[in-house]
Amino acid sequence: MAVMSYLGAIGAAQREAMEADERVVIIGEDVEANVYGTTGAGKSRKDKGDFLEMFGSNRIRNTPISEEVIVGAAAGAAMTGLRPIVDLSYSSFLYMAMDQFVNQVAKNRYMFGGQASMPVVFRSAMFYGLNTGAHHSDRPYPMFMNVPGLKIMVPASPSDAKGLLRTAVDLDDPVLTFEACPLWGLKEEVSEEEYRIPFGVGRVAREGSDVTIVAISSAVPESVAAAEALQAEGISAEVIDPRTLVPLDVDLILGSVARTGRLVVADPAHRTCGAAAEISAIVAEEAFDSLRAPIVRVATPDTQIPFSPALEKQLYPSRDGIAAAVRRVLGARPLIDAGV
Amino acid sequence: MAVMSYLGAIGAAQREAMEADERVVIIGEDVEANVYGTTGAGKSRKDKGDFLEMFGSNRIRNTPISEEVIVGAAAGAAMTGLRPIVDLSYSSFLYMAMDQFVNQVAKNRYMFGGQASMPVVFRSAMFYGLNTGAHHSDRPYPMFMNVPGLKIMVPASPSDAKGLLRTAVDLDDPVLTFEACPLWGLKEEVSEEEYRIPFGVGRVAREGSDVTIVAISSAVPESVAAAEALQAEGISAEVIDPRTLVPLDVDLILGSVARTGRLVVADPAHRTCGAAAEISAIVAEEAFDSLRAPIVRVATPDTQIPFSPALEKQLYPSRDGIAAAVRRVLGARPLIDAGV
Amino acid sequence: MNMPDKNFYSNRGEMALDRETLLQMQRRMLRIRHFDERASKMVKRGQIPGTVHTSIGQEAQVVGACMALGDGDYMSGNHRSHGHPIGKGSPLGPLMAELVGKGTGVCGGKGGSLHLADFAVGSLGESGIVGSSIPIATGAALSAKVLGNGRVSLAFFGDGAANQGCLYEAMNLAGSWDLPVIFLCENNQYALSTPAHTVTSGVIAERAAGFGIAGVRVEDGQDVLAVYDATRTAVERARRGEGPTLIEVVTYRFHEHSEGLRLGTDYRDAAEKEAWLERDPIVLFRQHLVADGVATDAELDALEAEVIAEVDEAVAFTDASPFPDPSVAFADLYTEPTPLRVAATLRGAS
């Protein structure tokens, strides 16, 4: 075990994957110089662990700023024998390659009747909450959830980041990882051994019995903090981190709601058609009989992201907002009283 | 009044808008030759009503196949005095310009503190159900619903298509219209006068008291057909067509569910994070006390669209599937019996 | 990185080819012609749903390029899609079955005319989205380069697609990394109803120079040897590690943009059409083969009869094949089976 940051854990997983399989290559802007901190152990090229020195420029591919062809070329390479990890830096740049994601990456295997496999990982980081304004603060995973054929991971801890990324590289299907910059500094003990966390298996971040909070990405630590605060009020909240959104651990969520009867979903994406909407809709369809209160979403409201520090922070799910939502679902009159 | 097809109604609205305001221009691939049937009254250039002859090539802008710059240039033109209608033909081609939609069209007004206005309409047609395969069958409105700053219309009848499109051209905000090719041939009496249908005001396509069906695009006529079939079984279904997804007529939906206590959402988009998820989540949060049964979504399952006629049709919401969902929500044990 | 001085221009095939190769060229052109003619008829009869785009008139451009590739080389294409895999040697039966949506189709009925792919012959997929498969071919060249397996990759696309930005991203990437890829523009002078000259600023082949890669314009795209020559030169450059080439081939489609499409406008001049119809690539090459003593008329008649029989067989194979089971719609999305939620309401099951 070693103490690793979220970012360090991603770097460690990439290094393991590069060492384990020669077909794994890293493609992206400024990956040579380790600008985003995951292609080198140290901050300096001269430090031990620099990927360019370790793996050479045939496998560390520093690209032009051309997201569309980067994504498409990674897909083409994956269809013909490589296993690329593409570093797209900010999640806000994925739109540049949307056609390649939707029409090639997601569809090729299906369209061609299974002839293609697509072992490629697209990494990107969501920089929200850091006053970088509307062009650098996106959390676009919901639109990719609406595209069948992609797998999506949203790790909320260093150890999940490492274990999920190793699985992602192993998978023969395309994976998008959405990393949470607000969590970059988060540190914890992480195994230095190789390990893998399966997709579609969520994690109970905190056990509880009165309400289920399903939390995504940076909303996980906020929800845990909310749950701790609520404990003092005698409210026992269970926090579930699905870890992967596609596939989604529906059974874990339904099982929890079956016990608690109440659901709050905390999701940093925009509210409309967000991940929280999907989770709410699944529960309203499949666990309705257990539900004792409205399902409340705590998501980013449907506005764009303003730059000013006076404006931005209020928009994302916070421990206070999540706690307030929990109080609301617990304060709601039980249905039996509603005369139903 | 005149009998108009869905496609004819769109053409009529475009013609009215072009005649009403010189700043309205039409930009798109093959618009000169009226390939998609909305830039000319007749099928032939020589026929009366050809847009190129009527409005000239300064305002009918036949483009190269370059969706990204078409969308961005329309946005730039809208910010500086034009009111473009962009014909993107198939909805599946929107991804090519995703960056322009999300980062420029949707964000510019907000990011620049209200300096920009963006009076531009992006038209596209969803060709699903016509055996054109995975690259031409997309119904991507949910991903645009997740982008604050866009307005979205999904007309399900000729008269709505005409009235909403006129409003869209008048608005100073960007509008995306998703037209339903399965409805192209639909005909009805449509006013030849100028009229406008406001955004955010849904339509009760059929009244009923036992269950609310919120239906989108081509699912509207399917839902009406289902409701008619269910009538014979003594089930009274109300069918609501929201007509615009952003803004959404939430009050109409909540009011209906308050009366019926049951909700089915029929949505041709993919299920996960689709429009149906959003509508379900709103109702589960805001009308929970009225709900007497699980909310059931009838959406396209999370698979891509296969070509073969033997495979495709089963995937979209059909009258039979919608009727089955209604029976399911009505057959569900009332909550009171569930011992809650 | 290649510098513009590496550009070259070429007009006529002069590479020495053996008889077998020359006849194989004619055979493949005939396969495309008869396959597409049959498909066109089947569309009219309602036997093929959806959209079909033929390569009739463009056979030389397709086959000249494909024959310059090796069996292990990669290829991606577009909506005008049957010619490419046929040119690369794909058997006709599974292609025809795919057009009809049969379970024995090359993509199991999932792809249809617009999305043919036959990985067995290096065909990585035709794309219904114009321009979208250019990055895919570029990526195949990247894997060839990284793995050092000596393969080459070729992207087919039209004059319309030549205005999609991804082509220039791909040319720049391939030029920067010396990738073994060939960008082959099928300039049939129209994108649907739009004449190329009205929406293309400059000359497509000349765009290569600014991206530091080789560029060539084959003015007579009806001459299969001219196309072969240009492509072969590009393939050899690529295999030697000298990077990508942009080839623009000037040609013409004899049919409407897609089968069954009826436009009110005559966007193509009647005299222009007639002049091009006279330059039928199959007729021209046949004359060449006979004149050069490569084959007799009788031999070439026999060849054509064989091809017609192949197409008949492909149709018979298609007719005899079953449609896929509806459950097939739910397979092949991921490498592992994925259970989908609530498919029960789909078909009216309660």
Next chain:
Amino acid sequence: MNMPDKNFYSNRGEMALDRETLLQMQRRMLRIRHFDERASKMVKRGQIPGTVHTSIGQEAQVVGACMALGDGDYMSGNHRSHGHPIGKGSPLGPLMAELVGKGTGVCGGKGGSLHLADFAVGSLGESGIVGSSIPIATGAALSAKVLGNGRVSLAFFGDGAANQGCLYEAMNLAGSWDLPVIFLCENNQYALSTPAHTVTSGVIAERAAGFGIAGVRVEDGQDVLAVYDATRTAVERARRGEGPTLIEVVTYRFHEHSEGLRLGTDYRDAAEKEAWLERDPIVLFRQHLVADGVATDAELDALEAEVIAEVDEAVAFTDASPFPDPSVAFADLYTEPTPLRVAATLRGAS
């Protein structure tokens, strides 16, 4: 449509300019320099959140281009964003206030450094997304053309952005329609840590020819007159209806990619850096003005003092300005106010 023979190459400004204009050039360069130096300090002191990219070292390239435009002309830019509106004449106070996120900022605090816009001077917006504002400027040129108002539009972007496909779509569209737009590439030879020559195949300015538009490379981008000259020629062509021009200006940024960024690698050679630092565009132009007798040293000192006072004032204005009310976050998404659902849980209100 323009043909390649319209291309031209130019290296030094030779247009006759009056004293006022020349001094205005120096003034605007000084404004950029002192504004950006101050912003840099404020970042270090934690007074500006987020990211800031300065144009220090590139002032000649920015101002030479902006001064060639008329007041009514349009402009779009990128993340290296302060220079462009300052160059176009935007007052400094609201720009500085925007960087700090104050309500008096030019975008009301919504945009920040990365997304400045000042429609009053034709600045249609800087884009944090590399390349993304090129189509916007192209569209402004389209409206100018359709409305016949004689305006011209200019898109600023970097050598990195020159590899985004949308640039080539824009060049082709503008070339096909003869749009009055200028594509101005600020080639400071690096995109973040990436040297342009490692990821750029060919020469950027030479890419114009293949798209049938004029192309010019200004080798000495530290010479404000050379940049002015090239841009002015392009503006005049555009206004005469002769279509677009691609201008590549070779320059250098004196600071790190962004303020506060610390990379472990020295991706720029020390000797190279030093050589460029010696070609400070403001020093060079001052020498030129004195040598040509346009102004004395004392006059130029006074000018600089005025500019420093302007920057001080801008900071004082910023300091005196309030932060926007949190509710402002919910304004300006649409032209009409839009009620949002369930904002109640946002801040812990129940």
